[in-house]
Amino acid sequence: xxxxxxxxxxxxxxxxxxxxxxxxxxxxxxxxxxxxxxxxxxxxxxxxxxxxxxxxxxxxxxxxxxxxxxxxxxxxxxxxxxxxxxxxxxxxxxxxxxxxxxxxxxxxxxxxxxxxxxxxxxxxxxxxxxxxxxxxxxxxxxxxxxxxxxxxxxxxxxxxxxxxxxxxxxxxxxxxxxxxxxxxxxxxxxxxxxxxxxxxxxxxxxxxxxxxxxxxxxxxxxxxxxxxxxxxxxxxxxxxxxxxxxxxxxxxxxxxxxxxxxxxxxxxxxxxx
Numbered sequence: 400x401x402x403x404x405x406x407x408x409x410x411x412x413x414x415x416x417x418x419x420x421x422x423x424x425x426x427x428x429x430x431x432x433x434x435x436x437x438x439x440x441x442x443x444x445x446x447x448x449x450x451x452x453x454x455x456x457x458x459x460x461x462x463x464x465x466x467x468x469x470x471x472x473x474x475x476x477x478x479x480x481x482x483x484x485x486x487x488x489x490x491x492x493x494x495x496x497x498x499x500x501x502x503x504x505x506x507x508x509x510x511x512x513x514x515x516x517x518x519x520x521x522x523x524x525x526x527x528x529x530x531x532x533x534x535x536x537x538x539x540x541x542x543x544x545x546x547x548x549x550x551x552x553x554x555x556x557x558x559x560x561x562x563x564x565x566x567x568x569x570x571x572x573x574x575x576x577x578x579x580x581x582x583x584x585x586x587x588x589x590x591x592x593x594x595x596x597x598x599x600x601x602x603x604x605x606x607x608x609x610x611x612x613x614x615x616x617x618x619x620x621x622x623x624x625x626x627x628x629x630x631x632x633x634x635x636x637x638x639x640x641x642x643x644x645x646x647x648x649x650x651x652x653x654x655x656x657x658x659x660x661x662x663x664x665x666x667x668x669x670x671x672x
Contacts, residue, residue, distance in 0.1 A: 409665060412658035420651035422500035438609070440481075440580060441488035446526045448486065451519050451539055458482055458540070472568050475544055476575075483537040483577040490527025492516045494640070501643035517633040518640060530578035531562040535632065537577045538564055542629055550626030551593050554619035561619050565593060567628075581606035593623060 448457050462471070462478050493514040496503045506514035515529070516522045519539040522532045538548040547567035551574070554560030563576040572592040583589035585605050596603040597620075604616050611619075626632055 409658055409661040412654050412661055416651050416654035416658055419647075419654060422647065423497050423651075425495075425497045439488050440484040441526075442485040443526065445482070445486045449520075449523050451523065451536075451543065454482065454486075454523065454536075454540055455543060470544070472544075472546060476541065476546065476566055476568060479537060479540050480575055480577055483533055483540070484580055486523075486526075487528040487533045487536075487578075488526060489529070489533075489578060490525075492522050492525035492528045492532050494521075494644075499640065499644050499647050501646060502640060513639075515636075516640070517636045521640075528578075529562075531632070533578045534562050534564050537575070538632075541566060547628055549628050549630070550632045552622075552624040552626070554622055559615050559618050562632075565625075579607065579610045582609065593625075597623065 445457075448454050458475065458478050461482070462474050463469075493506065493516060494502045499514065502514040506512065516525070516532060517535060519536050522528055522536055528536070534550065538550070541548050549565050549567075549572070551563050551565055552560070553563070561576075561579065563574065563578070565572040566575050567573075572594075573590040574593050574596065575590065581603075583606055586602050588595070588599065588602055589606070591599075600617075600620060604611075604613065607616055631637060
């Protein structure tokens with residue numbers, strides 16, 4: 400029995416290598432989220448910008464930044480906000496079967512959002528993003544330029560809820576929402592802190608009235624949670640995705656090497672005998 404198993408080991412390893420490699424050749428046939436809300440600022444021509452690095456290069460070019468001494472914090476924040484709004488439409492960016500089959504399968508049987516991307520560079524490979532995903536990209540771009548940020552979670556996990564952030568400049572926190580794109584021009588007290596709007600809800604609602612009903616707005620304002628300064632908002636999910644992506648691409652390689660090593664060992668043993 401042991402000799403039989405040893406003789407089949409190469410085939411077993413090879414079969415596993417092929418089996419784990421198969422998902423990488425699959426392409427999703429499902430209907431992905433498409434842009435349908437003409438009130439958004441989405442510009443499909445920016446979808447080619449697909450990483451944090453290329454996003455920063457684009458923003459720097461837009462503001463005319465040429466060196467580290469030539470930096471206007473407020474101008475950079477405004478241009479980054481504009482870029483994020485134009486770069487994405489509201490939709491879910493999730494891993495396909497070929498990109499991370501472990502997260503994909505998990506989303507089908509365990510939790511739907513298990514395949515929802517949180518890595519900023521992966522999110523930027525998609526045109527659509529949820530409020531949390533677009534905010535993650537926005538915050539990451541600001542952090543790369545040394546600007547302090549923190550998340551602001553509104554409402555409840557079971558819904559309704561919303562995800563946005565505060566940015567620290569001019570010695571104070573300022574609210575920014577790159578997803579629902581509130582119309583700040585309607586009020587004079589724009590981009591104040593959430594603490595300010597907690598006692599001035601009517602002022603904040605005016606900016607959202609074309610995007611949210613009064614009932615939905617009041618509901619999400621019932622609960623407000625702040626993240627830690629410059630803390631990544633989904634650390635555990637980021638770790639899970641990086642680990643499962645490594646396995647997605649690493650398992651075929653590992654078992655391919657084991658198959659080759661097993662084959663070589665059998666050939667050497669055959670020569671010795």
